[in-house]
Amino acid sequence: ETGVTQSPTHLIKTRGQQVTLRCSSQSGHNTVSWYQQALGQGPQFIFQYYREEENGRGNFPPRFSGLQFPNYSSELNVNALELDDSALYLCASSLEGRDPLEQYFGPGTRLTVT
Amino acid sequence: ELKVEQNPLFLSMQEGKNYTIYCNYSTTSDRLYWYRQDPGKSLESLFVLLSNGAVKQEGRLMASLDTKARLSTLHITAAVHDLSATYFCAVDMLQGGSEKLVFGKGTKLTVNP
Numbered sequence: 001e002t003g004v005t006q007s008p009t010h011l012i013k014t015r016g017q018q019v020t021l022r023c024s025s026q027s028g029h030n031t032v033s034w035y036q037q038a039l040g041q042g043p044q045f046i047f048q049y050y051r052e053e054e055n056g057r058g059n060f061p062p063r064f065s066g067l068q069f070p071n072y073s074s075e076l077n078v079n080a081l082e083l084d085d086s087a088l089y090l091c092a093s094s095l096e097g098r099d100p101l102e103q104y105f106g107p108g109t110r111l112t113v114t
Numbered sequence: 115e116l117k118v119e120q121n122p123l124f125l126s127m128q129e130g131k132n133y134t135i136y137c138n139y140s141t142t143s144d145r146l147y148w149y150r151q152d153p154g155k156s157l158e159s160l161f162v163l164l165s166n167g168a169v170k171q172e173g174r175l176m177a178s179l180d181t182k183a184r185l186s187t188l189h190i191t192a193a194v195h196d197l198s199a200t201y202f203c204a205v206d207m208l209q210g211g212s213e214k215l216v217f218g219k220g221t222k223l224t225v226n227p
Contacts, residue, residue, distance in 0.1 A: 002156075033214060042118075042202050042217030043157070045203075045209075056212020090156060101145065101206050101213050106156040 004093050004106035006097045012112045021076045021109045023091035030095060031055070032074040033103060034066060037088040049074055066112060078111075081084050116141045116207050120218035130152050135221045137186040146179050146186045147204040147215065157202065161188075167220035189226050193225045 003026035013019050025032050031050045035043035044057035049068035053104050063079040074095070078085055092103035118138040127133050137146070144165055149157040161170045163179035163186060170177050174197065176189045186203055200222045204215040 033212075035215075040219075042204075042219050043215070045214040045216070047188040048214060056209050058209075058214065082205070100158075101143060101215070102162070103215060104159075107156045110154075 002104035004091065005102050006089075006091055006106040006109050008027065008109060009107070010110045010112075012114060015081055015083060018077065018082050019021075019081060019111060020078045021074070021078075021089050021091075023093075023106055025072045025074070025091075025093035026104050027095035028095065029104070030033055030072055031093065032068055032072065033094070034074075034076045034092045034093045035092065037058070037090060037108075038084075039087070041089055046076070055096045072077070081113045083113050086111060089106075116143075116205060118203060118205055118216050118218040120221050122125075122221060123219060124222050124224075126226060127190075127193050132192065132204055133190050133215060133226050135188040135190075135201055135203075137188070137202075139186075139205045139216075142178075142181070142184075142208070143205045143207065144148055144181050145206045146205055147175075147206070148177050148186070149202045149204065150190055151200045151202065151220070153200075160201075162199045174220075190223070193223075195225050197217045198223055198225045 005024045034046040035046040047057040052072045059098040068074040088108045146163040148160040161177040166181040168179045200220045204217045
């Protein structure tokens with residue numbers, strides 16, 4: 001167990017809807033990264049939050065947005081859902097500046113868009 | 115753009131056999147990570163390789179890193195069924211102030227009795 005939790009475990013949404021996924025970081029970790037893992041693929045970096053601000057973004061459109069809260073829990077929001085958004089969404093917590101980077105992954109949220 | 119390539123993508127092997135998974139990456143990095151993922155589960159960290167020539171072993175798995183060749187290997191010795199899973203290598207890179215992991219597509223390993 002990594003101490004990182006995510007909710008919900010599974011989610012089914014309809015195209016065009018909006019969704020919010022939640023992540024609770026490992027205690028003491030101030031950085032959270034979100035990854036999208038499509039079926040049969042490796043995880044792809046969506047963005048990272050550090051001290052409640054976006055700290056880097058991958059190749060994802062603005063309809064993917066996030067929040068990090070003072071207790072370091074975080075949310076991933078996706079607007080105007082598309083079928084291709086169906087994937088496993090993983091959050092990973094880490095400590096900024098730690099070398100090497102040690103990211104602890106949560107169990108993931110499986111999102112299905114119909 | 116950093117690219118990470120693994121091969122093979124699918125590997126079916128018999129118990130007791132040895133095999134190697136390869137991970138090539140396209141830009142300079144001296145941090146290489148190996149993860150294991152069971153079906154429907156999250157990523158479990160296996161190894162972190164930090165320098166050229168680094169070698170780490172855990173049980174039947176041994177990982178190595180050659181930063182000059184931009185190549186890491188994950189060697190499986192005397193495979194057992196419990197090793198069946200998907201294995202990912204990842205390289206970290208700095209982008210826009212954040213440090214992120216770039217993953218390969220994974221190698222799905224099936225160990226048959």
